[in-house]
Amino acid sequence: MTDDAGDAGSWVSLFSGGKDSSWALYQALERGLPVERLVTVHPDGDSYMYHVPATRLAALAAESVGIPLVEVEPDDFAASETVDSGAQGDAELEPLEAALDELAEELPGGLAGVTAGAVESEYQTSRIEAMADRLGADVFAPLWQQEPRDLADAMLDAGFEIRVIRVAAGGLDESWLGRRLDADAFDELEALNEQYGVHILGEGGEFETLVTDGPHMERAIRLDYETDWDGTRGTLRIEDAWLE
Incomplete structure (x- = not known):
C-alpha cells in the first residue's frame, strides 16, 4: 500500500459515494494521480466488503466529479451459501477484480493502481491489496491508520x-x-x-x-x-x- 503516486498508467477509484472513498479520490486528485474511472459495486443485501446503502447515487456523484463511472451489478456476484466471512469476502471481491481486469485493457497505459478508503479494516484492506497484486497495480489508501x-x-x-x-x-x-x-x-x-x-x-x-x-x-x-x-x-x- 502506498500514499504516493506510482508508475505511469491510469488509476481507478473504488467509489461508493461515501466519505471515505470520496476522501481517497479527492486526495488522489490533489496528488495528481490520473484517475480515469470510478468503480462502484452494488451489493445485493448486506456485504462484508462494500458500503451498501444508496450506492445508486454514486452515478450522480460521478457526474458531478466529471469522471466516468463503471458499475458492478448484483448479477455479477456468484451465488454463495457460505457463512464463513473470509470465504464470503473473497467471493465478493471476484466481480470487482474481473471488472478491473477488463478495464486494464482499455485504460491509457493500463491499470497503474486503485484508490481505497480503508481506515482500519484489515479484513477489507488485505483483500484489496492481494487483488491489486494479482492485477499488477498499486493501492493508494490515504486514510489508512490515520487518526479518525x-x-x-x-x-x-x-x-x-x-x-x-x-x-x-x-x-x-x-x-x-x-x-x-x-x-x-x-x-x-x-x-x-x-x-x-x-x-x-x-x-x-x-x-x-x-x-x-x-x-x-x-x-x-x-x-x-x-x-x-x-x-x-x-x-x-x-x-x-x-x-x-
Missing part, C-alpha cells in the same frame, strides 16, 4: 458536505438520519465512542454516509427522503435526488 478525528477535521476543512444515510449502533438514534456531519456532530461521535465504542468514522459499520458536496464536485447533490427506523437501526429512503 484528524481525518474528520480534514474532510470538514476541505469543504466536504457529509450526510448520514444509515445508522446501526448504540447511541445513534433516528435523529442522526440525514444529519450533516459537522464539528459538533463529530464531538458527539467522540463522546459516543467513549460510551458505546462507536467508531468516529463509522469504520465498524456503525453508520454510513453520502458526500453531497465537496471541492472535487462541480455541483452539489440534493435529496428528498423519508426515514425508515425500526427502533435500533435505520436508513434514509431516498425519494428523489438531483444535482443542484
